[in-house]
Amino acid sequence: MNAPAFHLVRPPVAVAPLLSVRNVSLEYRTEQRTVRATHDVSFDVFRGDRFVLLGPSGCGKSSLLKAVAGFIAPRAGSITMQEKIITKPGPDRVVVFQEFDQLPPWKTVLENVMFPLLASKRLDKVAARERAHHWIAKVGLAGFEYAHPHTLSGGMKQRVAIARALAMQPEVLLMDEPFAALDALTRRKMQEELSRLWEELRFTLVFVTHSIEEALVVGNRILLLSPHPGRVRAELNSHQFGLYSGGSAEFQAASSRIHGLLFDEDVVPVQHEDQPQREAV
Numbered sequence: 001m002n003a004p005a006f007h008l009v010r011p012p013v014a015v016a017p018l019l020s021v022r023n024v025s026l027e028y029r030t031e032q033r034t035v036r037a038t039h040d041v042s043f044d045v046f047r048g049d050r051f052v053l054l055g056p057s058g059c060g061k062s063s064l065l066k067a068v069a070g071f072i073a074p075r076a077g078s079i080t081m082q083e084k085i086i087t088k089p090g091p092d093r094v095v096v097f098q099e100f101d102q103l104p105p106w107k108t109v110l111e112n113v114m115f116p117l118l119a120s121k122r123l124d125k126v127a128a129r130e131r132a133h134h135w136i137a138k139v140g141l142a143g144f145e146y147a148h149p150h151t152l153s154g155g156m157k158q159r160v161a162i163a164r165a166l167a168m169q170p171e172v173l174l175m176d177e178p179f180a181a182l183d184a185l186t187r188r189k190m191q192e193e194l195s196r197l198w199e200e201l202r203f204t205l206v207f208v209t210h211s212i213e214e215a216l217v218v219g220n221r222i223l224l225l226s227p228h229p230g231r232v233r234a235e236l237n238s239h240q241f242g243l244y245s246g247g248s249a250e251f252q253a254a255s256s257r258i259h260g261l262l263f264d265e266d267v268v269p270v271q272h273e274d275q276p277q278r279e280a281v
């Protein structure tokens with residue numbers, strides 16, 4: 001089989017990134033030891049990107065997402081949104097987690113979606129209710145507004161979490177392995193739903209996964225991270241792949257190339273410059 005096409009692609013020079021991660025090292029400190037989660041990681045996310053952080057378990061993907069969300073501070077480097085340094089969580093960055101228990105169980109679907117709108121004082125009760133109904137319908141849950149989370153399937157709970165996040169109209173939607181706990185069919189369905197929503201709304205997405213296939217299906221750009229502590233292995237353009245590329249020879253070739261880049265010890269980590277070069281897989 002021929003090697004996959006290899007093109008160098010540069011972002012348009014005039015476009016400023018929405019989110020900029022520069023030389024970020026993340027650490028967890030306890031009394032006994034210090035764990036370095038990522039080392040010197042840099043990347044830019046542009047408006048409308050579906051940017052995927054891909055790497056093996058423990059390489060610091062979730063930690064990077066938490067740092068972008070403002071839950072943890074970098075030990076070194078900086079993270080900026082629209083050129084402002086991120087120092088704490090904010091309504092411009094909303095996270096959807098993998099865990100189904102991210103929804104307070106005592107609240108109905110409607111109350112769950114309304115809650116951050118009210119807590120952040122974005123909307124009054126009437127407007128929040130109206131917006132929540134809109135987003136619940138958008139994710140295909142019309143009719144379940146008054147259901148409680150424990151009566152919903154895993155996929156339905158993730159839809160509620162997505163509706164709750166998108167209702168906030170964040171600048172960036174952050175998703176941490178949101179479909180990893182779902183069965184294969186539901187996972188696929190949710191990838192389709194997410195792609196459908198993105199086609200319609202063109203929001204900016206930062207998506208964490210350790211699945212190469214999911215990265216290719218969901219993302220238009222993929223950052224590959226090395227095993228613990230995570231460093232940038234490569235940055236790839238993957239906009240040519242979508243939901244229905246799965247069985248194609250190009251998809252399989254891209255998938256094995258990424259596998260090689262992730263696990264081949266000989267790969268030299270990418271040196272980031274002000275205007276890094278990116279490859280298409």
Ligand SMILES: Nc1ncnc2c1ncn2[C@@H]1O[C@H](COP(=O)(O)OP(=O)(O)OP(=O)(O)O)[C@@H](O)[C@H]1O
Binds near residue numbers: 062063
């Ligand atoms: N709260 C914490 N305290 C101490 N160490 C932590 C903490 N959270 C994560 N780590 C460590 O930081 C490293 C990166 O963890 P992180 O969860 O970010 O990786 P990941 O790539 O998201 O992994 P996975 O795919 O398994 O979720 C790991 O070595 C992990 O043990």
